[in-house]
Amino acid sequence: MRIEGLGEIAMNFDAMLIDQFGVIHDGQKLYPHAADVLARLHGLEIPVVVMTNSGKRSAANRERIIRMGIPRAHFVEAASSGEVGQGLIAGKSIFIVGQDGQDYGFESVTISRTTDGADIIVIAGSNAPHTSLDEYRAIFERLRTPAICCNPDKLMLTRHGLLPGPGAIAQIYADMGGQVTWAGKPYRAIYDHALALLGNPKRILCIGDSAEHDVAGGRGAGLSTLLTLTGVSQGLDIATLSPQPDYVMDAFKW
Template sequence: MTEIIARFEEISERYAAAFVDLWGCMHNGVEAYPEAVAAMRGFRRQGGKVVLLTNAPRPRAHVAKQIAALGIPDDAWDTIATSGDSARAAMFEGVVGTKVWFMGEEKDETFFEPMEVITDPAPITTVPLEEAEGIVCCGPFDPFAEPATLRPQLLLAKTKGLKLLCANPDIVVDRGDQREYCAGAVAQLYEDMGGTSLYFGKPHPPIYDLARRRLAALGDLPSDGRIIAIGDGIATDIAGALGEDLDCLYITGGLAAEETETPAGGQPDPGALNAFLQTAMLTPPYAVGFLR
């Protein structure tokens, strides 16, 4: 049974580190959540380490700049692990070939920046779909358009037998009060059409391996029993944490605010939360309306 808590500090002393989702937990795509920032500052003051674990399809340095602009200060976290970095490492190892068709927005082109940890990177070049050996997908070209508009290109890709590297397994995110499609929606559609998608962010193991390496670089790596994952994505944050045998705190006021009947700034309705989790067939140990 999932326990609904009022604040993270009720359970925080049980843990040495937290893997914390960004969008929906620390910010809403427009501005930071002050209470979430305060909660992470408090956790760090008591000796906890905060790893921001995000499905952002970009290098961690760019994510650090982005969240600073949103109002998340440096003293609220210790390090960052991104889906983008996990996927970039695979790309530079040549998992989808060297000539790739790129899907995404202009801001996502940082995906192709060199990585110091890859000593002999594959010579990646972006080419038209007709010439491609694989696909690198950081998201749809238009995040507000239905992914089905990409069917013609994806059909050609499937016919060519191309693998799609998905840099962000999230299906949707909410930027303020607007919902946007992510790379995960494209990858899911491609699989539904019979294509092959490769995933590197939550809930898949590669990003958790990266998070543990980043945590270990800060000092001693705590046991999994001393790490808690915090997130609002039931199919990404929570499924991933449980798959890694980590405790987790489900933030109900994010993507599933309507389903869990979580009002702005409030707590989920216990009955609605239970029904939602039964449908998802997942049982996080803890839940709270908003990270605070």
């Protein structure tokens, strides 16, 4: 069903799980109507969890959203795939695949500087365009270490445009026979985490910009879905989307 704005259907739901990148902001700044939508939901007492495929912990994502201009009171929490991943690696020695210079905030782990000394390879981010997929493939060729992908997104929004995300890197390892555990959308664990933060309400709408992650994940969790034609879905033909969402709108607006 095509809608012009979220206000048309908002009162049909008790709570919402809203994607961060590609819906609320583009990685650099808020989309034009994002703050207004979240303010209106807050005014209607419809709680929101910002549910994001991000290799960073929930606190880092929460602070990013606030810095961009969303009041803390307008969302319950940021539920990140990195937070789910943290629960899978505590007490382990890990080698992090990610963006150069980024601190992913993992705790109760030993950071290994080499793959040889690691119990787990944690694929938390992507260093594209500085590191190519072929270079990652070369790194993985000799590995047999289990991996956890803390961000299954295969594309990421950057100032350079859409680039390969950590999910694309992890998929290379999986295709080479590597053992990969996925933490994040569309997999169930992040939905259970987010719903617990909301107190497990009955009528929930998932909003995102990716049919592969947001729509598939929401449907898999038995929830209603809304796709915005922004972010990774900008310019796509609705008829080509799979799976199909319950609702579609051009942008995140009221």
